[in-house]
Amino acid sequence: MKLTFIGLGRMGLGIAGNLLKTDNTLTVFNRTREKGEPLAKEGAKLADSIHDAVSDCDVVFTMLADDNAVAHVVFGEAGIAASLPAGAIHVSHSTISVQMARKLAKEQAARGQAFVSAPVFGRPDAAEAKRLLVVAAGDQAALERVRPLLDAIGRQTYIAGAEPWHANLIKLNGNFMIACVLETFGEAFANIRKAGMDHHLFHEIMSELFGSPIYKGYGAAVAGNKFEPAGFALRLGLKDIRLGLEAAGELEVPMPFASILRDHFLAALANGQENMDWSSVGKIAALQAGLKD
Numbered sequence: 001m002k003l004t005f006i007g008l009g010r011m012g013l014g015i016a017g018n019l020l021k022t023d024n025t026l027t028v029f030n031r032t033r034e035k036g037e038p039l040a041k042e043g044a045k046l047a048d049s050i051h052d053a054v055s056d057c058d059v060v061f062t063m064l065a066d067d068n069a070v071a072h073v074v075f076g077e078a079g080i081a082a083s084l085p086a087g088a089i090h091v092s093h094s095t096i097s098v099q100m101a102r103k104l105a106k107e108q109a110a111r112g113q114a115f116v117s118a119p120v121f122g123r124p125d126a127a128e129a130k131r132l133l134v135v136a137a138g139d140q141a142a143l144e145r146v147r148p149l150l151d152a153i154g155r156q157t158y159i160a161g162a163e164p165w166h167a168n169l170i171k172l173n174g175n176f177m178i179a180c181v182l183e184t185f186g187e188a189f190a191n192i193r194k195a196g197m198d199h200h201l202f203h204e205i206m207s208e209l210f211g212s213p214i215y216k217g218y219g220a221a222v223a224g225n226k227f228e229p230a231g232f233a234l235r236l237g238l239k240d241i242r243l244g245l246e247a248a249g250e251l252e253v254p255m256p257f258a259s260i261l262r263d264h265f266l267a268a269l270a271n272g273q274e275n276m277d278w279s280s281v282g283k284i285a286a287l288q289a290g291l292k293d
Helices: 010-019 033-041 050-054 067-075 098-109 124-128 140-151 164-194 199-210 213-224 234-251 256-270 278-288
Strands: 002-006 025-029 059-062 089-092 114-117 132-138 154-161
Touching (some): 002 010, 002 050, 010 033, 025 033, 089 098, 089 140, 098 114, 140 154, 154 164, 164 256, 234 256, 234 278, 256 278
Parallel strands (some): 132 154
Antiparallel strands (some): 114 132
């Protein structure tokens, strides 16, 4: 098949690199052209515009920052919606609102295009190493066509259903739970440190107790104040918490912990942490406890 990938940030570059290893052709596009050059050296074609990238493709993948970026790429002049052939499929890996997922599905279907939401769990190193968890939802026929491609970018693919937005709701709630882990580590570490004890030992014990890579990796980052370079920017973490709260409000589901997390992410931004990883939200508990880094 003729594949296209749009959005070559740290996550997108890793995913596109694994797609390039499949038995398909790959065209890539990024607003900053030089980000695609490493893939071009491996055999990908660099496109000069979105229209050129998708006008003759079978499946286009996007990995973009937020709803606004997705809307610009899809619905902008000569964007995906206007340029993608009828019968082709748009696979969105972006963490977007459930409302945007519904809009994409509706408006692309009106043009004879299929839309599949396939957000992923994992950081840039996991994307490069094909260790992502992929959660996909959409039309069954479209899912069957892209399933081998989704399997090629991660260690496991989960099908969430026929409505694309269901995959986005799972992603937003998953990120909420990861953010809760960051918060609990921040609070617990502050408590252990205030007592003059070794919070690294505490992290080692909790990692063994829970047996989770989330506890091991993110816990180490919070314990060691290792927040740069950012694998996932703090501002994007705040965006995801807000989108989760919006979805919960639509469904009339109270999420009091999510509201606390939103305030702590805002406090982290106010503390000058905008260029740090979202795990740096764990610093807020230490600051509130009167502790220094």
